[in-house]
Amino acid sequence: MKLAPAAAMPLPPTLKPLAQEIHYIAEQRSPGVFLGYQARWVTDRSKVKICEKSRRIGLSWAEAEDAVECAASASGMDVWYIGYTKDMAIEFILDCAQWAQQMQGFVTDIEAGEELFIDGSERQSILKFSITFASGFRITALSSTPRNLRGKQGRVIIDEAAFHTDLAGLLKAALALLIWGGEVRIISTHFGDENEFNKLVQGVRAGRLPYSLHRVTFDEALADGLYKRICMRLKMIWTAEDEVKWAAEIRAQYGDDAEEELDCVPKHGSGAFLARELIERCMRKDWPVLRDHRKPEFTYAPESARKGEILDWCEEFVRPELERVRALRDVTSFLGGDFGRIRDLSAFLPLIQFRNLRKRVPFIIELRGMPFQQQRQILWYVIDGLPRFGGAALDSNGLGMQIGEETAQRYGVTRILQIRASPQWYLANLPPYKAAFEDDMIELPMDADVLADHRVPRVIKGIPQIPDVRTVDADKLKRHGDTFIAGALAWHASRELLGGTVYEYQGVPPKGVSWDGPRQDHDEDHELGARRGAW
Template sequence: MTENVETLLRYQKKWAEDKSEVAIIEKSRRTGVSWSEAGISTLEASSKSGMNAWYIGYNKDMAYEFILYCAWWAKLYNLAAGEIEETEEVFKDGDESKSILSFVIRFDSGWRITALSSRPANLRGKQGRVIIDEAAFHDQLGELLKAAMALLMWGGKVRIISTHNGVDNEFNELIKEVREGKKPYSLHRVTLDDALEEGLYQRICLKLGKEWTPEAEALWRQNLIDSYGEAAEEELFCVPSRSGGTYLPIGLIEARVNASTPVIRISRDEEFGRLPDEARAFDIRSWCEEELQHHVRAISDHPQVFFGADFARSSDLTVIWPLIKMQDFRLKTPFVLEIRNMPFRQQEQILFYFLDKLKGFAGGAMDARGNGQYLAEVAAQRYGFSRVIQTMLSEKWYLENMPPLKAALEDGTIYDMPADRDIQSDLRAFKVVRGVARIPDQRTSDKDGKKRHGDAGIALVMANHAARICSGFDDNIISGMKRETSRYLDRM
């Protein structure tokens, strides 16, 4: 099937090539997802080894438009198909049977595509591919999905396509569950800017016979945004309406704290950075042995310890957040380490002191933006590039990693966080910006009036990311990495 998708844009190809039983896409309007889905359904229904397709829109116009798309694809690929039939399908609704207007194309393969003009109450007894279009606008989406999932038992597939229709909508709740790892479904996301980057407006110009220029595309984009007005964020950029505010509620944070979990803080003044290397190294080694050593010793024998680190040199904080994987697979915070105004070499010294003493160091994720790239790189060189994830924070990274963090806090997987006002402030700093939970540009101040920028929050989400990614490490893998390193050094 996928050999015939050369007319599709990249995001449409990714959708076409998705083999998952259940796939969901949150999208901007008019990005051609329903059109490309019609092509997939047409190719599948025309194959002897294919299946029926059941398209479910929420009105007659949607159903007819989809079936016209299918007819266009059938003509493009010269597939043997009959004329469009307007007919009625009888579905059982509770104790009653109801007739639903539908449009059908039949193929010589024996399969057909049926586009329904409204949502049937029950799809049980049917087989094939179910396409639920503009799912956020269907009444009782949950009941419809329950019926659709029954088709999976016989090798069917479910495809859920929609723009957003409010933050409290069942479609948005479904997407949140997928991102939090509660539903094992495939998830795609296409905003207007994603589609433009991959050639949407160039394809529009080609179809209309217009000349494409960057200036024309920018003007077209702005006119489209202006036409949607206040609804543009939801309609074009996958941001459910009313989706602002703090991402982690204070009640959720307080439910996972422990007053006995310490926050270890160290800072130095500007003069410290001007001292000779030996003096700085001696000072920090002494501090580590006096203030850090007993905390590290308490966790050094645990079989799996992870960490996340957010880096800063002067204006903000470097925060190192360890997580211990316990016997019940939950993640316990033993302490949080905050470092302020510390030279690069001494930050490296503190990090290495901590990690060198962990017999069960399983993996970490480190902020590798800007100056943080140095510390992340030397840590990866020392402990293995597979064990230390050098992370470039981006909107996509937040989108993929914030929902699992929230889910871990909600179900108690992460616990014993410090009961500390500044730590709490950092966790509360995550805001929903254009539909994605992240740290905004504004800084906050700690109890001493010094700047913070959600540093502990970023360290925690990185630690959880490392625990999810690096849990497969064992002594054999680590020994193998050490052997490869030795071989490389022998060749030099």
């Protein structure tokens, strides 16, 4: 079936919605046309990009504009759109036609029909809708059978990917186009946590797949002006009160499905973040967890006494573990630190990386009731004793802010990451830590409390988080996932700081004093350090 060329007659009324916004477009994009999340999507030039999104926020409409830009350009390429229904294909082609008209894209033909091809000994046909441009390239909407991409080249758009019957096969066919310079765009709301689309998203978050990932919830779309744009189209007056009421009505319409349909939370996506079996598989015997619990009166002991006691403790318990680590060859070390004072404990977790990129936690330090000065003293003792120290990530929310800042001042702000964790940080950085367990790339000390800490994180509204609940250790003392947080921070440091240059050095001891252990730069009291043999 042939339709009249777009340049020969006005577009029918079905192609005229959204004209108010598109009126502002002439020969190039106008920033005012796109909402923030639409602009971020179309300006992302990654070869493969993915968006998990809320329903009906206009992302496919923005993708249609980018498709026209691509196909209408003399240096562009063919664009292949794959939706899971015929209506989606028609709607996308009509959106493209409208964009082309407003952008003077020089459409030469709009066509609907069937394309015949040979599949083995069978003659098969593909239902397609396409727009051909003067550039020689075209935008074609195909059905969602993977074989439809056979022999094709260009950009592939997979819309509502979670709802395709064979997404894995479709992705396999689409990604093959990258070999000769093609591109892949994957857009979808969620359809269950076991769906291939969700597995794809989690693979990107875990760092296994080098693709660009976007996430747009209903609330984020509202914050970027979605309801204001709807009011403009419908010639309504926008008010904040009306927006709140409208948003509540939309959520009520979706009922129990609102989280999945609007908030990018796949159903059944709740529960423990790490399975017990996964954690236990990565645990090793005979690696210690060094614990120290101080009584309240220790805080107000004379400073020299506190320093001396803690240095003795470090020399007795920490130094042998550091010497064992320093005996390893060709390793780089990192560290994660989570700070507590009264209710929660502090946890320092060194992470040793080998040449094959496997990582080992040779020991963990847990501190309770420890004054802040002595927490810093122990932290610096460990850092000074680690071989080829690459850097650390320290929890710098609340209690940890001062120690994080002082440690960055001492070792350099490029090597000490001061992390103020938020749900967005958890969403971006906890999946790679989980992937380390899934891929058997990390080893931890075998310890019941460490295991319990790693079972604390839960997936809440699609985001792994540390809930405001506390577990109890063997001594009936409360914990809050402290070693999990320290481990996730150490893993983050190893990923963020890996590309930096690592220098190993030993400080020169004061004249007449031998140095036979980890460098202990107790700036406030060199004499005490000399007495303990650290300087």
